[in-house]
Amino acid sequence: MSVGSDDDRSSKTSSRSSSSESGAGDIPNAQRIQAARRQRQLARAPKDFISLDTTRGNSPGVKDQEDGDSNNEPDDHERRIQFTPKPKTLRQRIAAKIGRSESESTDSQEDDDQNLWEKQQIRKGTNIPQISDIDNSRKVVKHFNSAASLPPVNLEMIKKRLTKKLESIGQVHRAHQREQEKIQQDIESTKTCLENLQDTSPCLRYKFYKEMRIYVQNLVDCLSEKIHMISEVESEMHHLLKHQAQAILNRRREEVKEESLYIQQLTNYTSSSNIGHMDSGEINKCLVEQKERRARRSQRNENSENKAGPNEGLYSDDEVDPANMAEFQKKRDDVLCESRKIFDDVHEDFHNIKDILSKFDQWRSRFADSYYDAYIGLCLPKLLGPLIRYQLIDWNPLKEDCEDFATMPWYTAVEQFCYGREHEGSEIKYNPDMKTLPSVIEKTIIPKIQGFVEHIWDPHSSTQTQCLVRLCRKLEDDYSLFQGSQKKAVQDFVNAVIMRMRSSVDEDVFIPLYAKKFLEDRNSLQCQFQDRQFWSAVKLLGNIMQWDGLVPEEAVKELGFDKLLNRYILITLLNTQPGRDSVEKCKETVACFPKSWFKGMNSRSTLPQLKHFSKHLHQTAHTLCKNINECSIREIAAEVVVLLVTIKALDHADDIIREYQMEDLKTYLGIS
Structure with a gap:
């Protein structure tokens, strides 16, 4: 108690003395600094906080000791930071080396003991089986050396075994041969594929596509420039034929009108001066010319050894005035000469259909996938249309000596392109190229024939009708254009045929009726004129009936039976006296009917x-x-x-x- 009090008093005294000694402007010495530090430590002790020094213990003695030590610690500016480990003394290095050698010797000794133990365990595990194997081998030797012998072996058994062995080896050999052949085929196919890949490298493919693109552009530009010229020449030729056909039709109508008017005047016992705007001399001249033409036709039929029928001497469309024919021929030659100059300045690669198709055939053979993806088969009919029309400028399907379009160069080239050989796209089930030729026929040939039907064809002409029907039946047999689902071009063509026949029935059929006294005289003008008009109507009936199977049956029956037979022909037959002449007319009329209608x-x-x-x-x-x-x-x-x-x-x-x-x-x- 006294000691403590003395210490306290001394501390208070020291603090007072220090405080008294420290005046304003005095510099404290080391003792004063230590006393101040001690005072701060004592003031901090009763505070509630956790010290950051984790090395201190929990006992108060240790704490006091650490507190005392902490007072002796240097300040932050007096501390030295060690950036490298402190060097060891010689004694420390010798002790570390001796400890390492002892640990290594201990480890090596433990490894030797472990290896020895493992060898002993392996030896224990392998000694017993080795003895048993030796005993078994001895038993086996004794067994094979026993009295029981193997079954007897003879030559047949050896031969049979060798045969079986040979067969098995042969089977293996054949299997190896098949495998070798398969490998050889695979090698060949691989070589071919490699060659194709080499040929179809990206550079070559790009080069080919670029060349083909340039070629097609030039071809389209060429056709765009020439199609106007082709249309003009084609129109001129069509106009010539139309003008000729219209002249023949007008002449026939005028002759019928004049002869009917003249005979009507004679029948009514009128004077010849009242005959329209023509005098009797001009009318007689026309009648004489008609009679001379009929005589020439009769003579021509006899020279050609054709059997003369009851309608002998009727009007024929192949009779053209020689002067008019010469003028027509001259104009036709001029048009053809002009047409030959259209492609004089064009290379054959751009107007020869065979050369054009060869370009696309190269594309199809080398790059079939891109060829079919581009739908070239659907584009070719439109692309080749102008060139085909150019070759058909002088083609007239209404003439007997007309060239068959199947023998023309364009048809041969297109047919060879479509059906000539098996190309690389044969694995495609639906090949569009197989329909290229029918599409060309539908889009080019049918519209051209339709133009002839609408403006040039005369249904009264048996020659023109036979040629036209023969051509249409050929198209039906080869391409089935007129049956089933018809295309628009074919429907337009059929409608044009019906309209042209209807117009001919309404405008060109004329059978006058005369009194019985005029018809009883077979040499009278009235009887002869009526007979000619009757046979002309029967001729038209036969021409209409030829379209059976090409034109809908209802349309043929309407035109042939309702409009022509019952309205004109039957009325004439009813006014004819029954006899040989009447029966002959009936027979010729029945001969026009299609026999398929009555089956x-x-x-x-x-x-x-x-x-x-x-x-x-x-x-x-x-x-x-x-x-x-x-x-x-x-x-x-x-x-x-x-x-x-x-x-x-x-x-x-x-x-x-x-x-x-x-x-x-x-x-x-x-x-x-």
């Missing part, structure tokens, strides 16, 4: 459109059979019955046979 008919009556015509035949047969005592009349009546059977009017035929006891005819015709 498979189950009813005993004919077609509804032929109802009135069959009644006329029935009445004619009754009239003739009244004079059946004459042998010639009986034959004529039998011909009428045959006509009734031909048009399937079996009810009328049975009536005639039953009423007039013509059973032999029934057996001959096979009527049940």
Whole structure:
């Protein structure tokens, strides 16, 4: 207690003394600094905080000791930071080396003990099996050396085993051969593929595409420049043919009109001075010219050994005035000469269809994928259209000596391109190139034929109609254009044919009716004129019926039966006296009907459109059979019955046979 009090008093005294000694402006010495530091430490002790010095213990003695030590610690500016480890003394280095050698010797000794133990364990595990294996081998030796011997071996067994072995080796050999062949094929295909890849390198492909692009651009530019010239030449040739056909048609109409007017004047016993704007001399001159033309046609038919029919000497479209024909030929030659100059300044690669298609064939053979992706097969018909029209400038399908378009160079080139060989795209199931030729026919040939039908074709002309129908049937047989689902071009063509035939029936058919007294005289002008007009109508009927199978059947029946047969031909037959002449007219009329219309008919009556015509035949047969005592009349009546059977009017035929006891005819015709 006293000591503590003394210390306290001394500390207070020292602090007072220090405080008294420290005056303003005095510099403290070391003792004063230590006393101040001690005072701060004592003032900090009762505070509640955690010291940052983690090395100090929790005991108060240690704490006091550490507090005392901390007072002896140097300040921050007096401390020295060690950036490298302190060097060891000689004693420390010797001790570290001795400890390392002892640890290494200890480790090596432990490794030797471990290896020795492992060897002992391995030896223990392998001693027993080795003894058992030796015993088993001895037992096996003893077993094989026993009295029991192997089965006997002879030559057949050896041969059989060798044969089986040889067969197995042969099978293996054949399998190896097949594998070798397959490998060789793979090698060949790989070489081919490699060559193709080398040929179709990106550089070569790009070069080819660039050349093809330039070529197509030049081709399109060339055709764009020349198509106007081709259209002009084609239009000039078409205008010449149209003008010629219109001149022939106008002349025929004028001749019919003049002759009808003149005969009507004679029939009405009028003076020849009242005949329109022409005097009797001019009319007689026209009639004389017509008579001379008919005589020339009759003579030409005899020279050609053609059988003369009842319509001999009728008007023919192939008769053209020689002066007009010479003028037409001169203009035609001028147009053809002008057409030959169109491509004089063009290289063959840009106007020869064969060369053009060869370019696209190279594309198809080298790069088939891009060729088909570009739909070239759909573009070719439009691209080749102007060039094909150029080759068809002088083509006239209405003439007998017209060149078949299948023999022209353009057709041969397109056909070779489409069907000539198997190209690389044969693996494609649907090949667009197979339809290139039908598309060319549809888009180029059909519109050109339609132009001839609308402006040049004369339905009254048997020659023109036969040539046109023959061409259309060829197109139908080769390309099936007129059956099934028709394209727009084909529908337009069919409509043009129907409209042209309708116009001809309405405007060109004229059969006058005269009194019976004029018709009884076979040499009278009235009878001759009526006969010529009748045969002209029958001729037109036959030309219309030729379109069966190309034009819808309803349209053919309407034009042939409703408008022509029942309106003109039948009326003339009703005003004709029954006899040989009347029956001949009926036979020629029935010969125009398509036989396919009467096949498979189950009813005993004919077609509804032929109802009135069959009644006329029935009445004619009754009239003739009244004079059946004459042998010639009986034959004529039998011909009428045959006509009734031909048009399937079996009810009328049975009536005639039953009423007039013509059973032999029934057996001959096979009527049940």
